[in-house]
Amino acid sequence: MTELLAKLNPEQRAAVLHTEGPLLVLAGAGSGKTRVITVRIAHLVAQGVAPERILAVTFTNKAAREMRARLAALIGKERAKLPFVGTFHSFCAEILREHGALVGLSRSFVISDGADQLALLRGVLRTLQVEGVTMQAGDLQARISLLKNRLIGAEAFLAKAADEQDELVGRAFTRYEEELARARSVDFDDLLLRTVQLLKRKDGPLAILRERFRYVLVDEYQDTNAPQYEIVRAVAGGHRNLCVVGDDDQSIYGWRGADVTRILHFERDFPGAKVVRLETNYRSTEPILRAANRVIAHNTERHPKELRAALGPGEPLQLVLAENDSEEADHVARDILALVGRRAARFGDCAVLFRTGPQARVFEEQFRARAIPYVLVGGRSFFDRKEVRDVIAYLKLLVQPDDELAFARAIGAPPRGIGAKSLERVLAHTATKRISLGQAFEEADTIEGVGAAAAGAGRD
Numbered sequence: 001m002t003e004l005l006a007k008l009n010p011e012q013r014a015a016v017l018h019t020e021g022p023l024l025v026l027a028g029a030g031s032g033k034t035r036v037i038t039v040r041i042a043h044l045v046a047q048g049v050a051p052e053r054i055l056a057v058t059f060t061n062k063a064a065r066e067m068r069a070r071l072a073a074l075i076g077k078e079r080a081k082l083p084f085v086g087t088f089h090s091f092c093a094e095i096l097r098e099h100g101a102l103v104g105l106s107r108s109f110v111i112s113d114g115a116d117q118l119a120l121l122r123g124v125l126r127t128l129q130v131e132g133v134t135m136q137a138g139d140l141q142a143r144i145s146l147l148k149n150r151l152i153g154a155e156a157f158l159a160k161a162a163d164e165q166d167e168l169v170g171r172a173f174t175r176y177e178e179e180l181a182r183a184r185s186v187d188f189d190d191l192l193l194r195t196v197q198l199l200k201r202k203d204g205p206l207a208i209l210r211e212r213f214r215y216v217l218v219d220e221y222q223d224t225n226a227p228q229y230e231i232v233r234a235v236a237g238g239h240r241n242l243c244v245v246g247d248d249d250q251s252i253y254g255w256r257g258a259d260v261t262r263i264l265h266f267e268r269d270f271p272g273a274k275v276v277r278l279e280t281n282y283r284s285t286e287p288i289l290r291a292a293n294r295v296i297a298h299n300t301e302r303h304p305k306e307l308r309a310a311l312g313p314g315e316p317l318q319l320v321l322a323e324n325d326s327e328e329a330d331h332v333a334r335d336i337l338a339l340v341g342r343r344a345a346r347f348g349d350c351a352v353l354f355r356t357g358p359q360a361r362v363f364e365e366q367f368r369a370r371a372i373p374y375v376l377v378g379g380r381s382f383f384d385r386k387e388v389r390d391v392i393a394y395l396k397l398l399v400q401p402d403d404e405l406a407f408a409r410a411i412g413a414p415p416r417g418i419g420a421k422s423l424e425r426v427l428a429h430t431a432t433k434r435i436s437l438g439q440a441f442e443e444a445d446t447i448e449g450v451g452a453a454a455a456g457a458g459r460d
């Protein structure tokens with residue numbers, strides 16, 4: 001442990017050693033925030049805190065996996081003895097599996113992801129009409145998610161609808177919630193909201209969770225939204241052993257209901273909080289940081305801070321103005337070839353960042369033309385590929401035969417001769433008669449407009 005502590009700078013060490021009471025670690029990118037969280041957990045365990053009493057929340061599954069791997073190396077490999085390290089969503093899913101019955105969730109609830117939501121919303125939009133308003137399912141999804149994250153329900157929103165579009169959103173929101181409930185399904189936002197509900201109940205598991213998780217740590221705190229914030233406050237509220245790390249200059253989730261003022265108000269929410277600033281950057285050279293500092297200085301709401309480069313001076317930045325996107329890509333490709341040609345870098349040392357997915361195409365074209373090997377990161381996620389989604393739909397049906405979204409997907413892969421119309425009619429039948437999908441297909445021959453072949457295929 002002394003060895004680990006020796007690898008920290010004095011501010012980082014202060015953050016690790018302040019184990020009791022609220023702590024805000026405020027720092028820029030690449031200043032070792034995540035390292036502080038990881039070492040802090042190892043330190044707590046070394047001090048005799050049982051690992052299972054520690055809760056660490058990260059923002060992505062990938063970050064959680066990396067942290068678990070590092071912790072396993074630091075504090076021993078026995079899985080049962082590792083702290084809970086996961087995203088807010090995985091933490092909530094676990095609580096809800098155990099205690100969700102209190103808020104009306106069945107133990108085998110299914111989690112609908114973004115693509116499931118879109119499919120459902122497209123269906124809802126087809127059945128709803130409001131004079132003179134059209135709306136894309138994607139926009140509707142974003143509106144609903146934002147409302148949910150601001151803790152505004154469908155009814156409350158409808159009651160205050162200002163125009164026709166609001167009315168459509170409100171009505172679609174209501175229907176969407178009904179459909180999810182019928183499929184015993186929750187979306188990502190619900191995972192958070194149901195947990196908030198659960199934690200507010202007198203007969204809920206809050207006391208158990210507070211007792212169980214004596215130390216709470218949150219990475220990327222600047223990106224927490226309202227329900228996540230409530231969950232943190234609830235669980236850490238008793239003992240106040242809460243450590244959050246974040247960067248008020250780095251919040252990327254404003255559109256999701258994240259609110260930088262939350263990090264700015266930490267000291268007000270948790271009076272007596274210790275604040276540690278990390279101002280040494282270990283990732284970039286001076287010229288890069290100087291440029292970044294200058295851009296960031298334009299942010300209006302922020303804690304003042306300046307990053308210093310541990311790496312010292314480096315090559316100046318280059319600003320290249322290109323005529324168009326293919327010239328830009330051409331320039332980048334030639335630069336990379338030149339670097340690799342004079343052995344200043346390997347292909348794997350170079351990265352190309354761009355703002356939106358479609359911009360990848362021109363770069364890919366240039367790289368292919370010049371035989372530059374590359375890996376496209378992000379892009380279409382593995383789990384959004386058709387064949388993967390198909391298999392997942394079948395697996396979901398095994399767990400939850402009434403999952404209509406999964407059913408709709410599975411029935412078309414491979415094609416079984418059931419059209420969208422027939423499926424819609426059968427689904428309508430389940431709704432009016434309040435029966436399960438399986439039952440509906442048993443009597444599908446009797447549903448008007450559903451052919452015998454389709455009925456047979458569905459039973460199949």
Ligand SMILES: Nc1ncnc2c1ncn2[C@@H]1O[C@H](COP(=O)(O)OP(=O)(O)O)[C@@H](O)[C@H]1O
Binds near residue numbers: 008009036
């Ligand atoms: N005290 C330190 N000395 C040397 N390298 C460090 C130190 N703290 C962090 N680093 C390195 O800096 C990089 C960024 O650390 P990380 O914890 O990911 O930062 P952040 O979460 O703030 O972006 C990592 O490669 C990490 O190993």
Ligand SMILES: [Mg+2]
Binds near residue numbers: 033034219
């Ligand atoms: Mg980090």
